[in-house]
Amino acid sequence: MSMSPATAIARNLIRCPSVTPKEGGALSALETLLKDAGFRVDRVVFQDDDTPDVENLFASVGSGAPHFVFAGHTDVVPAGSEADWTHGPFEGEVDSGVLYGRGAVDMKGGIASFAAAALEFVDQNGTDFGGTISFLITGDEEGPAINGTVKLLEWADKQGHRFDACIVGEPTNPAALGDAIKVGRRGSLSGIVTVTGVQGHAAYPHLADNPIPGLTNLMAALNDLKLDEGNERFQPSNLEIVTVDVGNTAFNVIPARAEFRFNIRYNDAWTLDSLKAKILETLETVNLGSLKMNIEFKRDASESFLTKDETLIEALSKAVSEETGRTPELSTGGGTSDARFIKNYCPVVEFGLVGQTMHKVDECVAVEDLDRLAAIYHRFLVSYFSK
Numbered sequence: 475m476s477m478s479p480a481t482a483i484a485r486n487l488i489r490c491p492s493v494t495p496k497e498g499g500a501l502s503a504l505e506t507l508l509k510d511a512g513f514r515v516d517r518v519v520f521q522d523d524d525t526p527d528v529e530n531l532f533a534s535v536g537s538g539a540p541h542f543v544f545a546g547h548t549d550v551v552p553a554g555s556e557a558d559w560t561h562g563p564f565e566g567e568v569d570s571g572v573l574y575g576r577g578a579v580d581m582k583g584g585i586a587s588f589a590a591a592a593l594e595f596v597d598q599n600g601t602d603f604g605g606t607i608s609f610l611i612t613g614d615e616e617g618p619a620i621n622g623t624v625k626l627l628e629w630a631d632k633q634g635h636r637f638d639a640c641i642v643g644e645p646t647n648p649a650a651l652g653d654a655i656k657v658g659r660r661g662s663l664s665g666i667v668t669v670t671g672v673q674g675h676a677a678y679p680h681l682a683d684n685p686i687p688g689l690t691n692l693m694a695a696l697n698d699l700k701l702d703e704g705n706e707r708f709q710p711s712n713l714e715i716v717t718v719d720v721g722n723t724a725f726n727v728i729p730a731r732a733e734f735r736f737n738i739r740y741n742d743a744w745t746l747d748s749l750k751a752k753i754l755e756t757l758e759t760v761n762l763g764s765l766k767m768n769i770e771f772k773r774d775a776s777e778s779f780l781t782k783d784e785t786l787i788e789a790l791s792k793a794v795s796e797e798t799g800r801t802p803e804l805s806t807g808g809g810t811s812d813a814r815f816i817k818n819y820c821p822v823v824e825f826g827l828v829g830q831t832m833h834k835v836d837e838c839v840a841v842e843d844l845d846r847l848a849a850i851y852h853r854f855l856v857s858y859f860s861k
Contacts (some may be wrong), residue, residue, distance in 0.1 A: 492550055496613075514534050644809075667692055673730035696756060697715065
């Protein structure tokens with residue numbers, strides 16, 4: 475069966491079971507593909523305490539400025555019960571114009587499309603096209619995100635690479651290809667609040683100090699907190715309490731401790747420091763009596779950001795419009811991505827496939843969308859390197 479380049483690459487990547495943190499053969503497949511086209515390829519492994527080792531890939535072709543980067547990840551979330559899949563999650567089967575498999579949209583399909591676009595561009599223009607195209611590919615986006623993009627960016631910087639712009643190929647479109655370009659993201663801050671009292675018998679409360687009433691008052695204070703109204707760039711910040719845990723299975727025991735966890739998605743009205751200060755100020759207004767409170771902010775916090783590089787945004791928007799007939803919304807919605815790290819090195823936007831099936835059973839992508847996304851990326855490269 476004849477396949478387009480983007481579909482063939484995506485199928486081959488899907489057939490690599492690269493569930494975080496396993497490489498699964500995906501980076502090896504990319505390495506072979508890119509080296510055959512004249513790319514210089516480095517495979518870099520990073521380690522850290524209490525985290526698995528992760529393989530990453532950096533590839534580049536051309537020389538000098540402008541230096542443009544495609545970024546993405548080959549790792550995928552687990553498939554769950556394979557018996558629930560209509561087509562095997564790692565078979566890469568095409569059925570009625572649809573490619574099925576884990577990572578089809580998140581985001582091996584995106585990588586396949588920008589690889590196909592870059593290979594076509596280099597085939598047409600050679601390796602001396604007046605700049606550099608690089609691939610920044612991690613195997614750690616779906617995991618702790620410690621041994622992936624953060625360290626790969628640091629490594630590339632030490633190697634002397636200076637990036638001018640980046641597109642992350644995450645699935646950004648809610649319903650149809652061309653709906654949205656992500657030009658920024660809200661930040662994320664998570665925390666654990668623990669209240670400690672005195673354990674005792676439920677029939678003798680005067681001999682104990684129950685932490686649960688204090689915990690519920692703290693939760694209420696945060697739940698009632700209105701952080702902001704949002705603005706023309708971002709939706710309002712929101713705080714969500716995501717779990718409550720006492721660890722007590724007995725009916726006749728007052729527990730010694732209780733905790734809840736929260737996550738905040740916040741806009742550019744806040745910095746991490748100002749937001750942490752606001753949370754602490756709010757919690758400290760609650761009278762806990764003799765109970766003790768502790769708050770731990772998790773280290774995976776990220777700042778909000780907004781990309782203002784008009785050259786990058788206009789070139790991509792034009793390519794999307796010319797290929798799809800749609801005018802993409804410039805969006806800052808959704809969760810976090812590795813763009814939160816890349817923005818410290820160069821202007822970055824995100825544009826990829828339709829995300830409706832990501833992380834689901836029977837994750838899939840229309841072959842037509844893979845080819846059209848590759849065409850959008852190719853139009854962008856032609857425009858970007860002709861300026």
